[in-house]
Amino acid sequence: MLTSDRSRAVPAKSSDQNELSVQELEQQLQLGLDGPSDLLRPTLDYAISTTGKLLRPRLLLDACAAVGGDVRAAVAAAAGTEFGHIASLIHDDVIDGDAIRRGRPSIQAAFGVPMAILSGDLLVFEMFLSYTRSSEFGISPERTLAAIRMLSQTCIDVCRGQVREAELAGHFETTLDQYLDVIRLKTASVCRASCEIGATLGGGNDAEVTALAAYGEALGLAFQVVDDILEYTGTQQDLGKPLDSDMRNGRITLPVIYALESDSTTHAEVVRLLSNHGAAHAQLARVLRSSGAIGRAQATAKQWACVAQSKLEVLPDSVARRQLAVYANELVNRRRERAGPAGHAVFGWARPCARRTAQAAPRQPLGWNAVILGTRHGDVPGGATHG
Numbered sequence: 001m002l003t004s005d006r007s008r009a010v011p012a013k014s015s016d017q018n019e020l021s022v023q024e025l026e027q028q029l030q031l032g033l034d035g036p037s038d039l040l041r042p043t044l045d046y047a048i049s050t051t052g053k054l055l056r057p058r059l060l061l062d063a064c065a066a067v068g069g070d071v072r073a074a075v076a077a078a079a080g081t082e083f084g085h086i087a088s089l090i091h092d093d094v095i096d097g098d099a100i101r102r103g104r105p106s107i108q109a110a111f112g113v114p115m116a117i118l119s120g121d122l123l124v125f126e127m128f129l130s131y132t133r134s135s136e137f138g139i140s141p142e143r144t145l146a147a148i149r150m151l152s153q154t155c156i157d158v159c160r161g162q163v164r165e166a167e168l169a170g171h172f173e174t175t176l177d178q179y180l181d182v183i184r185l186k187t188a189s190v191c192r193a194s195c196e197i198g199a200t201l202g203g204g205n206d207a208e209v210t211a212l213a214a215y216g217e218a219l220g221l222a223f224q225v226v227d228d229i230l231e232y233t234g235t236q237q238d239l240g241k242p243l244d245s246d247m248r249n250g251r252i253t254l255p256v257i258y259a260l261e262s263d264s265t266t267h268a269e270v271v272r273l274l275s276n277h278g279a280a281h282a283q284l285a286r287v288l289r290s291s292g293a294i295g296r297a298q299a300t301a302k303q304w305a306c307v308a309q310s311k312l313e314v315l316p317d318s319v320a321r322r323q324l325a326v327y328a329n330e331l332v333n334r335r336r337e338r339a340g341p342a343g344h345a346v347f348g349w350a351r352p353c354a355r356r357t358a359q360a361a362p363r364q365p366l367g368w369n370a371v372i373l374g375t376r377h378g379d380v381p382g383g384a385t386h387g
Contacts, residue, residue, distance in 0.1 A: 024072060024075045025054070025057055025061075025075050025078050025079055025082075026051075028075055028076055028078075028079035028130070029048055029051065029079050029082060029083070030048075033045070033048065033126070040115070040118060040119055040122060042111075043107060043111045043115050043116075043118075043119045044119055044122070044123070046107065046110060046111070047086050047090065047107055047119060047123070048086060050102045050104070051082065051086075052102060052240075054082060055085075056081045056082060056084075056085050056190060056191070056194045057078035057079065057081045057082045057194075058078075059191060059194040059195055059198065059216065060074060060077060060078045060081055060194045060195070060197055060198035060201075061074055061075070061078050061198060062198065062320055062323060062324055063194070063195040063196075063197075063198030063199045063202065063204075063212045063216070063320075063324075064198040064199065064201055064202035065202070065318070065319075065320035066198075066199070066202075066204075066208075066212065066312075066315055066318060066320035066321050066324060067199045067202040067203060067204030067205075067208045067209075067212070067315070068202065068203065068204075068316075068318075069198075069199075069201060069202020069203050069204070070137075070138070070202070071202075072137070073134070073137035073138050073139055073201070074134070074137070074139070074198060074201045074202065075137070076130050076131070076133040076134055076136070076137060077130065077131050077133075077134050077147060077197060077198075077201055078198075079130050080126070080127040080128070080129070080130025080131045080151075081127070081194055081197075083123045083124075083126045083127040083130060084123065084124060084127035084151075084155070084190075085190070086120075086123055087119075087120040087121070087123035087124045087127065088120075088158065088190075089101060090106075090107045090108070090116050090117075090119060090120035090123070091116075091117070091120045093106040093107065093108055093109075093116070094108050094113055094116050094117060094120075095162070096245055096248075096249055097248075097249075098241060098242055098245050099242070100236065100240070100241050100242055101240065101241055102240040102241070103236075103237065103240040107119060107120075124155075127151070128148065128151070131144065131147060131148050131151060132144070132148070134147065134201060139201050143200055143201055143203070144201075146200050147197045147200050147201055150193050150196055150197050150200070151193060151197065153193075154189050154190060154192075154193040157185045157186075157189040158185065158186055158189060158190065160185050161181075161182050161183070161184070161185025161186030161187070161189070162186055164178075164181060164182050164185065164186075165182045165186060165251065168182065168251075168252060169249060169250035169251060169252075170250035170252075170274075171252060172252065172260060172270075172271055172274070174252040174257060175257070176254075176257060179252065179253065179254055179257055180221065183220075183221060183224040183225075184217070184220075184221065187220055187221075187223070187224040188216075188217045188218075188220030188221045188224065189217070189220070190220065191216040191217065191219060191220030191223070192213050192214075192216040192217035192220060193213075193216070194216060195212040195213055195215055195216030196209055196212060196213035196216065198212070199212040199213070207314055208314070208315060211311050211312065211313075211314045211315060212311070212312075212315070214308075214311040215308045215309075215311035215312055215324065215328070216308075218304050218305070218307040218308035218311065219304070219305060219308035219328055219331065221304045222301045222302075222304035222305040222308060222328075222331055223331060225254050225297055225300055225301040225304065226298075226301045226331065227239075228246065228253035228254055228255060228297070229254075229255055229294060229297050229298060229301070231243055231245070231246050231247075231253065232255055232281075232284065232285040232288050232289075232294065233285065233289075233294060243281060244281040247274065247277070247280075247281050247284060248277055250274070250277070252274075254297045254300065255288045255293045255294055255296075255297045256270065256274070256284075256288070256293070258291075258292075258293035258296045258297055259287060259288050259291045259293035262291045262292070262293070266287065266291045269287055270284065270287060270288075273287065305328050305329065305331050306328075308328045309325050309328040309329060312324055312325055312328075
């Protein structure tokens with residue numbers, strides 16, 4: 001149990017302060033790579049030259065701000081979180097055999113598999129090194145160690161999720177609980193950790209840390225479900241990666257599970273199309289739409305986002321809390337990604353949790369252009385319960 005560091009925390013009160021922290025985050029991403037050898041440097045520069053939305057580090061910083069913490073003190077850990085995320089993408093592309101990432105050749109396609117593996121490994125170690133720098137910004141050794149412990153457990157969970165996903169590949173009898181197990185370990189655990197770590201570094205009390213961890217996990221599940229939907233409703237330009245990756249690798253995602261639960265004719269057609277290992281992607285997408293599986297999956301994502309939003313109710317009212325609620329509300333109707341300021345991506349949205357948002361405090365200008373992810377063990381939207 002950690003005691004609150006509220007007396008030492010310095011809330012980030014203005015958008016200017018928060019924007020400064022974003023700039024410092026980007027600087028940390030560059031400074032952290034000053035040491036690598038000349039042989040790896042071109043690969044690493046390529047890897048971080050398109051950082052995408054910076055979702056996970058922004059999530060960490062938002063959680064820190066939500067408990068009254070100094071976001072600038074958490075910048076080193078936030079940069080480390082992004083290093084870890086980039087490493088996971090590099091390794092995922094090697095495992096999946098994907099040649100495109102963020103709309104351009106993946107690291108393995110541009111530099112070869114050995115360099116991709118080594119670069120990913122280096123970024124993992126850079127992630128941990130960045131976390132150790134938290135004490136240089138005034139964060140207590142106790143909280144720094146707690147954050148590293150959370151991070152380490154999350155890395156183990158991600159590996160477990162990757163293995164479970166491989167075990168279930170091509171298994172048409174995959175259940176909702178099994179699917180949720182995979183995305184909880186592989187995806188939502190990272191979002192949960194980002195929130196939990198941010199709250200911990202920010203000096204949050206036990207109740208605040210628990211609430212933000214639950215928020216992060218639920219939102220992470222919602223985000224992954226939407227991502228799986230976009231594999232069949234988006235374009236490669238929207239996603240920045242091959243649309244047929246899941247189908248080619250035999251992944252049974254939520255839209256597919258719901259379609260397999262339909263009538264026997266639909267079940268047989270889905271099995272037939274999936275057996276083509278990606279060659280029939282367009283046909284499968286049409287079946288998922290016509291069977292109602294896409295709509296059902298969208299409803300499940302909305303439920304998870306609303307669960308996430310409800311977890312914020314124990315937090316004190318603040319700009320950061322309202323911001324987290326807004327993004328939880330808007331996440332599930334992500335239509336596409338589009339280029340945002342400074343080369344980062346932002347989202348286009350609609351509003352699935354309008355009723356809950358209407359009950360919240362009046363909106364104020366948001367200090368962060370943040371996006372969040374994450375879940376909690378317990379009630380599972382979509383018709384099943386996961387213990």
